[in-house]
Amino acid sequence: MEPTLETLYTTYRGLLQSIAYRMLGSITEAEDIVQDLFIAYAQSPTHAIQNEKAYLIKMVTNRCINNLKSARKQREVYVGPWLPEPQVSSLEERPDDSFMQREHISYALLVLMEQLSPVERAVFILRETLDYSYQEIGELLNKTSTNCRQIFSRAQKKLQPELTDATAKADLAERLSISFIEASRTGNFQHFVTMITEDAILLSDGGGRVKAAINPIYGRERIYAFLHGIHVKRDASYQVRLIHTNGSPGILIHAGEEVYAMIAFQPDATGEKAQSIYFIRNPDKLSHIHLQ
Incomplete structure (x- = not known):
């Protein structure tokens, strides 16, 4: 039937x-x-x-x-850097509440996947998250299994920095988030910036809708100045809280029900410091977030 x-x-x-x-x-x-x-x-x-x-x-x-x-x-x-729309959940939500939570891909990996061609991205997702065989992927995309294997290998090489120990990355993301929250409370970001690399990069996505850095911010000192400047100018009603973004710890900044920003991190090759900071400000990418 x-x-x-x-x-x-x-x-x-x-x-x-x-x-x-x-x-x-x-x-x-x-x-x-x-x-x-x-x-x-x-x-x-x-x-x-x-x-x-x-x-x-x-x-x-x-x-x-x-x-x-x-x-x-x-x-x-697009005005300024383009970043993916984050999938945000509270710390209280169970990780098995939905398929998207069970089989999450880290936010940093989503960012890196922008390097892939559309076909590379499809092959990687079908293989990595659904565990499809190369033959099954080939049938879906009208390609040979050998070709799909080669495409997957190319994609893996491009994404290698983020295809490492998930537990270590989550631990670093949590430590970074907690340090950032404390810095937001005190106004002192000195300890936080010791946890990012000397040549770290901060990308701020406002999409031309809200005030954000149009160009990437490079280097520990400039990132410190940027964060300190935001803190000095921010509304006193803003709250900074620890959340899950795409299955890993991250930061949500909000004033009441109004979401101001979501922050996520990408670790460096050693997994000990953050190489990239992703600052999502575009309201269109935050509108689906419901505060509990």
């Missing part, structure tokens, strides 16, 4: 949205693509489909590849 559209939607929506989010780096766009996918599915002849799950994954993957190709042109005129 052929499953109903409602059954397919209930069964696979979370999986499809997680794939789309990892492909696009946007929760909003992922939700839109999956919604449009099911509308198209309802209007198409489906009697010949033997494996609905594989068919839906192929549909969402191809739609995301096409979306990425056009998105890259749009990002050429």
